[in-house]
Amino acid sequence: MDTKTKIVQTALALFNEQGVDVITVRHIAKEMGISHGNLCYHFPNTDTIIRQLYDQLVEQLTSQIGGVITGPLSLNRLAELVGEVMQMLYDYRFLMLDFAGIMRRIPDLRDKHRALVSSRKLAFQHILTQLRALGKLREELYDGHDDDLLEQFFIVGDFWLSSATILYEGAEENKIKHYQQVFLSLIVPCLTNKGLTEWKDIDRKKTL
Known part of the structure; x- marks a missing residue:
């Protein structure tokens, strides 16, 4: 599984557990054990992840x-x-x-x-x-x-x-x-x- 797919799956789990108003890209990066910059290379903010999940x-x-x-x-x-x-x-x-x-x-x-x-x-x-x-x-x-x-x-x-x-x-x-x-x-x-x-x-x- 590539990094982008892992980000989306991790975000989905966190959003489902805590909601989009609580979870930031830093939370997702921490959960994955990657740097904030590495995550933002793929998704600059949570709105872009939400769009991906919606699609x-x-x-x-x-x-x-x-x-x-x-x-x-x-x-x-x-x-x-x-x-x-x-x-x-x-x-x-x-x-x-x-x-x-x-x-x-x-x-x-x-x-x-x-x-x-x-x-x-x-x-x-x-x-x-x-x-x-x-x-x-x-x-x-x-x-x-x-x-x-x-x-x-x-x-x-x-x-x-x-x-x-x-x-x-x-x-x-x-x-x-x-x-x-x-x-x-x-x-x-x-x-x-x-x-x-x-x-x-x-x-x-x-x-x-």
Whole structure:
């Protein structure tokens, strides 16, 4: 593993443990046992590391979501995708826990995220369209309901970790499963009878 990769991995661990407002490049260098100058040769400040970590997470998410869009779709696969995405977000949890502050602190990252959300909404709209074509999702309950549903997806997806940090009282190992179920509950009222039948047949021990 090269020095740059080690810096990014060490920073991720420290950011997850203590947050971006506490950790400096000097903390990261000390944790790695390298000089401050050596670290700054690769990353002059923590904002550049945060950008790198954000891009890594986006790349992983894009790969995972793209596989579902291009492959055969089922409600079971959708449930699995939600769990996989939430695990990825948990692995980069500092970004989600300090989300608003990071976006204010790094304006170009905020602009990049806005563009990402626009493209992600198109991807998720494609999933809704596929589910309708399969007869598993009802038509819009009212004009613009899909837009509102997608907005709910992103609100829960971006901020569930903040809520969990404050309100969740269950076992840590069950946290992702719990919020996976919360997320998925958004789509259940929109399912057709066919969709509901499939939903009830899902092996919840494997997907939730």
